[in-house]
Amino acid sequence: MTSTVETATEIRPFQVNVPDEDLDDLRRRIAAVRWPSEELVRDRSQGVQFETMQALARYWTSDYDWRKLEAKLNALPQFTTEIDGVDIHFIHVRSTHEDALPLIMTHGWPGSVIELLDSVGPLTDPTAHGGSAEDAFHLVLPSLPGYGLSAEPGELGWDLGRTARAWAELMRRLGYDRYVAQGGDVGAGVTDAMGRQAPDGLVAIHTNLLVPALGGPMPTDTEDEKAAAAQLATFRQSGNGYFVEMATRPQTIGYGLLDSPIALAAWMIDHDTDAYYKIASAFEQDKPSGNLTRDHVLDNITLYWLTGTGASAARSYWEAYGPDAPASGAQPLPAPTIPFGFTTFPGEIWRTPRSWVEQSYPNVVYFNAVDRGGHFAAWEEPELFSAELRAAFKSLRNEGSAS
Amino acid sequence: MTTAVDTATEVRPFHLDVPQEKLDDLRRRIAATRLPSRELVTDRSQGVQLVTIQELARYWTSDYDWRKLEAKLNALPQFITEIDGVDIHFIYVRSPHEDALPLIMTHGWPGSVVELLETIEPLTNPTAHGGDAEDAFHLVLPSLPGYAFSGEPAELGWGPGRVAQAWAELMHRLGYTRYVAQGGDVGAAVTDAMGRQAPEGLAAVHMSLLVTALGGAPLPTDSDEERAAAEALGTFRASGSGYFIEQATRPQTIGYSLLDSPIGLAAWMLDHDTDSYYKISRAFVDGEPAGNLTRDHILDNITTYWLTGTGASSARSYWERSQAQARAAGQALPEVPIPVGFTTFPDEIFRAPRSWVEKSYPNVVYFNEAEKGGHFAAWEEPEVFSAEMRAAFKRVCS
Numbered sequence: 001m002t003s004t005v006e007t008a009t010e011i012r013p014f015q016v017n018v019p020d021e022d023l024d025d026l027r028r029r030i031a032a033v034r035w036p037s038e039e040l041v042r043d044r045s046q047g048v049q050f051e052t053m054q055a056l057a058r059y060w061t062s063d064y065d066w067r068k069l070e071a072k073l074n075a076l077p078q079f080t081t082e083i084d085g086v087d088i089h090f091i092h093v094r095s096t097h098e099d100a101l102p103l104i105m106t107h108g109w110p111g112s113v114i115e116l117l118d119s120v121g122p123l124t125d126p127t128a129h130g131g132s133a134e135d136a137f138h139l140v141l142p143s144l145p146g147y148g149l150s151a152e153p154g155e156l157g158w159d160l161g162r163t164a165r166a167w168a169e170l171m172r173r174l175g176y177d178r179y180v181a182q183g184g185d186v187g188a189g190v191t192d193a194m195g196r197q198a199p200d201g202l203v204a205i206h207t208n209l210l211v212p213a214l215g216g217p218m219p220t221d222t223e224d225e226k227a228a229a230a231q232l233a234t235f236r237q238s239g240n241g242y243f244v245e246m247a248t249r250p251q252t253i254g255y256g257l258l259d260s261p262i263a264l265a266a267w268m269i270d271h272d273t274d275a276y277y278k279i280a281s282a283f284e285q286d287k288p289s290g291n292l293t294r295d296h297v298l299d300n301i302t303l304y305w306l307t308g309t310g311a312s313a314a315r316s317y318w319e320a321y322g323p324d325a326p327a328s329g330a331q332p333l334p335a336p337t338i339p340f341g342f343t344t345f346p347g348e349i350w351r352t353p354r355s356w357v358e359q360s361y362p363n364v365v366y367f368n369a370v371d372r373g374g375h376f377a378a379w380e381e382p383e384l385f386s387a388e389l390r391a392a393f394k395s396l397r398n399e400g401s402a403s
Numbered sequence: 404m405t406t407a408v409d410t411a412t413e414v415r416p417f418h419l420d421v422p423q424e425k426l427d428d429l430r431r432r433i434a435a436t437r438l439p440s441r442e443l444v445t446d447r448s449q450g451v452q453l454v455t456i457q458e459l460a461r462y463w464t465s466d467y468d469w470r471k472l473e474a475k476l477n478a479l480p481q482f483i484t485e486i487d488g489v490d491i492h493f494i495y496v497r498s499p500h501e502d503a504l505p506l507i508m509t510h511g512w513p514g515s516v517v518e519l520l521e522t523i524e525p526l527t528n529p530t531a532h533g534g535d536a537e538d539a540f541h542l543v544l545p546s547l548p549g550y551a552f553s554g555e556p557a558e559l560g561w562g563p564g565r566v567a568q569a570w571a572e573l574m575h576r577l578g579y580t581r582y583v584a585q586g587g588d589v590g591a592a593v594t595d596a597m598g599r600q601a602p603e604g605l606a607a608v609h610m611s612l613l614v615t616a617l618g619g620a621p622l623p624t625d626s627d628e629e630r631a632a633a634e635a636l637g638t639f640r641a642s643g644s645g646y647f648i649e650q651a652t653r654p655q656t657i658g659y660s661l662l663d664s665p666i667g668l669a670a671w672m673l674d675h676d677t678d679s680y681y682k683i684s685r686a687f688v689d690g691e692p693a694g695n696l697t698r699d700h701i702l703d704n705i706t707t708y709w710l711t712g713t714g715a716s717s718a719r720s721y722w723e724r725s726q727a728q729a730r731a732a733g734q735a736l737p738e739v740p741i742p743v744g745f746t747t748f749p750d751e752i753f754r755a756p757r758s759w760v761e762k763s764y765p766n767v768v769y770f771n772e773a774e775k776g777g778h779f780a781a782w783e784e785p786e787v788f789s790a791e792m793r794a795a796f797k798r799v800c801s
Contacts, residue, residue, distance in 0.1 A: 033663050034662045034663050034712065035659075035662060035663075036655065036658040036659060036661070036662040036712070036714065036715030036716070037555055037715060037716060039654075039655040040556070040557070040558060040559050040719065041559070046653065046654055046655040046719065046722055047652075047653035047654060047655030047656030047657070047658070048653075048655060048656045048659070049655070050655070053659060152440055153443070154443075155443060156443050156444065238652045239652070240648070240652075241645075241648045241649035241651075241652040241653045241656075242649070242653070242656075244644070244645045244648045244649070245645035245646070245648070245649050247645075248450075248642045248643070248644075248645040249449065249450035249451075249645045249646070249674055250442075250449055250450060251439065251442040251449040251450030251451060251452070251453070251670075252450030252451045252645075252646075252670050252671060252673075252674040253450070253657075253660075253671075254439040254450070255438070255439060255451070255456060255664065255666050255667045255669075255670040255671075256657075256659075256660030256661075256663075256664050256666075256667030256668075256670070256671070257439070257660075258437045258438060258439045259436050259437050259438075259663075259664040259666050259667055260659070260660055260663040260664040260667055262659050262663050263659045263660030263663055263664055263667055265659075266655075266656050266659040266660070267656060267657075267659075267660070270653055270656040308437065308439070310439065311439030311440065312439070312440060315442075315443065315449065318449055322642070323641045323642045324444075324448040324449075324642055
């Protein structure tokens with residue numbers, strides 16, 4: 001029935017081990033950077049600020065230690081398996097609680113599995129993090145095709161729907177016949193597509209970015225709705241340059257992303273306004289917001305650099321959102337009928353009102369607006385984020401132990 | 404009346420001499436490029452193609468000679484003068500015909516004065532290029548603020564309107580009391596602004612890009628030509644304007660790439676309109692340039708951006724234009740009261756119909772659709788372009 005069934009279904013253990021010369025080359029390139037002049041404004045309105053980039057470059061060459069991340073990754077069970085022609089990397093942490101609920105969680109752009117690492121403990125081992133045994137998840141964290149430690153697609157057509165089908169195959173291959181899915185950013189797009197495809201075994205999904213709001217107009221009757229619409233309009237007017245460029249010309253921007261670490265870092269930091277200022281403050285004043293520390297931000301940028309995936313990750317926007325992609329113009333599948341949970345984090349690009357969630361998904365079983373966290377919610381506030389997932393998927397638990 | 408009047412009005416000769424170490428550093432960086440994997444399509448729809456960039460990089464390090472351009476520029480009279488706080492570089496070639504018409508001509512992005520060099524001879528010395536003495540121009544070719552050899556603005560506000568004021572001051576400073584102006588791309592935006600400001604002495608303008616249409620002015624779609632132009636504009640907005648939006652909103656962010664990676668810079672500059680992209684790509688991949696868009700000329704321009712380190716500052720000019728447009732939103736701009744000439748080059752982003760030009764400007768005295776040439780008309784077809792200048796300004800200034 002599906003193209004995702006492959007003959008090569010082997011699951012192979014995976015370890016990261018970057019040669020010293022790659023790290024030396026990176027350091028040399030940063031040291032040899034040619035800087036532009038300083039921007040002419042005092043805010044982010046012309047892009048990533050000069051002082052932020054200088055502080056980042058300084059910390060990157062003098063203090064940052066990639067080997068710490070490598071050890072952290074290698075302490076986790078990592079695997080690769082070929083699905084639909086692409087080697088998919090994933091972290092797979094089974095909870096010590098056998099009845100735990102299997103959860104496949106998908107990162108976004110400019111993210112990677114790095115942004116999800118600090119939610120591994122709370123989600124798989126809740127009793128050590130203020131939860132109870134019934135809150136436990138078996139956790140599967142795949143790297144999107146073309147991102148980080150997964151391979152790059154060698155052919156066209158890897159839109160969100162195809163990744164969603166690959167994830168269903170991955171869960172099947174791992175022997176999970178009843179599981180849930182979660183995602184933010186691009187990961188929300190994949191999770192939304194999984195919900196619409198409703199593969200066997202998928203019983204509920206949760207996202208923290210409202211994918212349908214990117215596709216079309218939402219009501220603007222209440223104050224909350226008007227405020228969210230205004231935030232979306234600001235994003236479309238002045239904050240989506242990166243989005244348009246990657247959706248239309250990923251190869252062009254790819255040359256800079258592969259050749260200049262500073263270009264890559266600037267491109268990745270220039271995401272939403274809230275995350276930008278939090279990251280700038282981490283580098284300029286060593287005042288991180290939550291878990292968005294200098295080291296964590298550089299873990300993620302360095303992963304993109306060392307894997308050379310700036311262009312291939314950008315291509316995922318071309319596939320998902322580009323007017324020239326094979327998927328362009330296709331009608332989305334009907335909205336998911338399986339239970340849907342959503343959490344609004346206040347610093348997100350727009351603060352999604354409950355009404356928009358209910359208009360987008362017919363079967364909303366959980367909605368909450370929390371008091372902190374932004375676009376990179378799992379990364380910035382892993383404990384709060386984990387608490388949200390426990391609450392969102394709680395109602396799915398009892399059926400689970402019965403089946 | 405204008406802020407463009409400065410105390411430091413001295414006009415100083417300018418000579419170019421790039422230190423060898425900068426050229427060595429450039430070559431080292433190109434050789435050390437980390438390239439991405441190949442795009443997954445067989446056309447430009449994902450951006451500048453890998454084989455094009457590989458050929459460009461190969462030619463850049465093995466065959467290209469910057470010193471030839473340097474000699475060519477230094478053989479021309481070049482000057483610097485400070486206007487409104489910014490050092491403005493310009494090439495200034497007076498015609499041997501004393502009665503020649505003074506013409507200030509403005510390049511665009513991703514261009515520079517390099518794209519106008521081959522028009523100097525036909526425009527200033529027409530009798531040697533199939534024209535008459537009465538066709539002659541005294542030619543002023545300034546580098547836009549933040550571009551190439553001009554200084555970078557150190558404060559906000561350098562939109563097309565302020566550049567236009569500076570150009571009027573430049574012509575005043577050169578002693579011209581009656582002159583004309585021309586431009587394409589960003590140069591068309593500056594020339595359009597000059598027309599609307601109508602400074603004393605400016606007798607007429609000519610443009611080769613219809614900036615009103617790009618700015619979103621409502622234009623008719625009744626005829627086939629109009630519909631075709633609207634459709635071409637629609638395609639540009641849907642899939643060809645990524646560079647435009649990025650520069651208009653986050654010039655600093657893309658600037659890091661443009662300053663640090665020669666290949667990042669080259670790819671960004673090649674990824675302009677579809678027609679010129681394929682022409683340039685063929686020049687590198689097949690050795691078959693369109694007209695004057697040769698490998699050397701393309702690399703002259705890119706190397707100029709690299710050596711002057713002006714990727715970020717030139718991108719900022721898009722941000723400024725976008726800010727100026729936002730400030731002016733809802734207000735009707737003053738009309739251009741002086742005569743306007745326009746040439747539609749067939750391979751431009753959209754083929755502007757006469758009706759759109761006439762709707763945009765009340766006093767259109769010249770319109771023609773040239774037989775060949777695209778977005779970089781002056782660069783690609785300097786003779787055709789120069790013939791257009793002669794015809795356009797003959798009509799308005801006789």
